Amino acid sequence: MVGNAAELQGLAKADYILASLVNEYKVPGISITVLGQGKVLLQKGYGYSDLDQRILLEPTKTIFRIASVSKPIAATALALMVNDGLMDLDTSFYKYVPYFPKKQWDFTIRQLASHTAGIRGYRGKEYGLNKAYSIRESIVIFKDDDLLFRPGTAYHYNSFDWVLISLAMQEASGMPFEDYVRQRVLVPLGMGRTFAEYPSNHGFWTTDKGISGNFNRTAFYSKNRHGFRKSIPVNNYYKMAGGGYLSTSEDIAKLGQAYLDGKIAHKEVLSQFLTSRKIKGNPTYYGLGWEVSMDKGGRPFYGHIGSGIGGYSNFFVYPELQMVFAILINCTDPKVQTELDEVVDILSNLHASRIL
Numbered sequence: 373m374v375g376n377a378a379e380l381q382g383l384a385k386a387d388y389i390l391a392s393l394v395n396e397y398k399v400p401g402i403s404i405t406v407l408g409q410g411k412v413l414l415q416k417g418y419g420y421s422d423l424d425q426r427i428l429l430e431p432t433k434t435i436f437r438i439a440s441v442s443k444p445i446a447a448t449a450l451a452l453m454v455n456d457g458l459m460d461l462d463t464s465f466y467k468y469v470p471y472f473p474k475k476q477w478d479f480t481i482r483q484l485a486s487h488t489a490g491i492r493g494y495r496g497k498e499y500g501l502n503k504a505y506s507i508r509e510s511i512v513i514f515k516d517d518d519l520l521f522r523p524g525t526a527y528h529y530n531s532f533d534w535v536l537i538s539l540a541m542q543e544a545s546g547m548p549f550e551d552y553v554r555q556r557v558l559v560p561l562g563m564g565r566t567f568a569e570y571p572s573n574h575g576f577w578t579t580d581k582g583i584s585g586n587f588n589r590t591a592f593y594s595k596n597r598h599g600f601r602k603s604i605p606v607n608n609y610y611k612m613a614g615g616g617y618l619s620t621s622e623d624i625a626k627l628g629q630a631y632l633d634g635k636i637a638h639k640e641v642l643s644q645f646l647t648s649r650k651i652k653g654n655p656t657y658y659g660l661g662w663e664v665s666m667d668k669g670g671r672p673f674y675g676h677i678g679s680g681i682g683g684y685s686n687f688f689v690y691p692e693l694q695m696v697f698a699i700l701i702n703c704t705d706p707k708v709q710t711e712l713d714e715v716v717d718i719l720s721n722l723h724a725s726r727i728l
Contacts, residue, residue, distance in 0.1 A: 382722035383414065386715045394419035399706045400593050400600050403431045404715075405621040407629055407696040408723045415622065421590040421702060423600060432622045435565055435589045436700040437608070437683025439615045441624060441676050444687065445566070446534055446613035447661025448627065448636060449553045450485065450541060451645050455637035459544050461485070461644065461660070468540035473515050479523040481540060484533040485660035486649040490519030493530035500681050502605045507539050507549060510610035527649070527656040531614030534661070538613035550612060561630050566619040568612040589618065590702035592682025603682035603704060615680050621698040628675070628689040628696030646674050668713070671720060679705045686712050695723055 401419035417429030461482040483489035592603040608616035645660040678685035686699040
């Protein structure tokens with residue numbers, strides 16, 4: 373039973389906006405999980421995981437490509453590695469990966485994680501690359517290119533930074549990156565439906581490793597003026613740290629709640645990840661694998677937006693409100709961020725009115 377009319381209007385309005393995204397053919401499907409004070413405020417699926425088969429979405433079971441929301445997962449693993457003394461953020465990257473071609477300047481793990489190392493971003497069709505690279509093999513894409521700037525002097529967001537970090541983490545831990553993430557992050561936090569897409573001998577990407585329980589994976593769509601179509605095949609395995617994980621909205625919310633509950637690492641370590649870096653005194657609004665900013669209402673949050681082939685995602689943690697938002701869409705950038713921001717604002721205001 374809803375407690376008052378204002379609450380009904382708030383929840384009803386958010387629900388209406390999300391349903392309209394499906395009804396107006398702006399997205400094929402959307403899953404949302406919102407937590408407040410550790411309790412579920414809203415958890416629902418809208419639309420379809422597969423348009424042809426009319427399979428409905430389930431927030432606890434439907435698995436999406438989460439694109440760059442993978443970065444906070446990788447950053448959590450990196451924070452634990454730093455916490456355990458296996459890596460030093462301010463050590464040269466070359467200490468861990470000496471075989472990477474030397475550049476005109478040295479750069480550190482911290483600079484890679486904050487996108488201030490000068491590594492370039494995607495060119496041409498690299499965004500949708502469909503080659504079965506391992507992490508180490510994939511550096512051939514960009515390893516011979518010069519840095520864009522002297523490390524520490526500018527900010528340039530890209531996913532190749534996290535390819536290099538995951539490679540360094542493999543070398544430092546002595547195990548495959550995905551195994552370390554599974555053992556140290558996913559299993560302890562109960563994120564049993566979060567994993568990378570693994571290459572199959574049958575020539576397509578499958579999800580047959582590290583799964584717990586039953587689940588269904590969305591079809592991956594792109595949108596044009598004629599409607600939705602299946603996305604092009606893409607290999608995200610090599611860049612799992614920067615954009616290659618799959619998950620449910622429920623699992624992503626678990627990650628955010630673990631931060632609010634102080635279950636990850638020492639505060640001194642985490643504060644480095646959740647504090648915006650500065651370049652020449654100006655904030656980049658990015659920490660180490662986390663976007664760090666304020667919303668239009670002036671409320672501080674950390675999290676990430678993800679945009680990849682066949683998937684779009686929002687993940688926000690509001691420490692002052694003790695709220696977590698996880699929103700996943702099975703479509704390449706559907707241009708609905710304005711509507712998603714409105715939903716977050718409505719539910720944030722509603723929850724704030726209840727706890728203040």
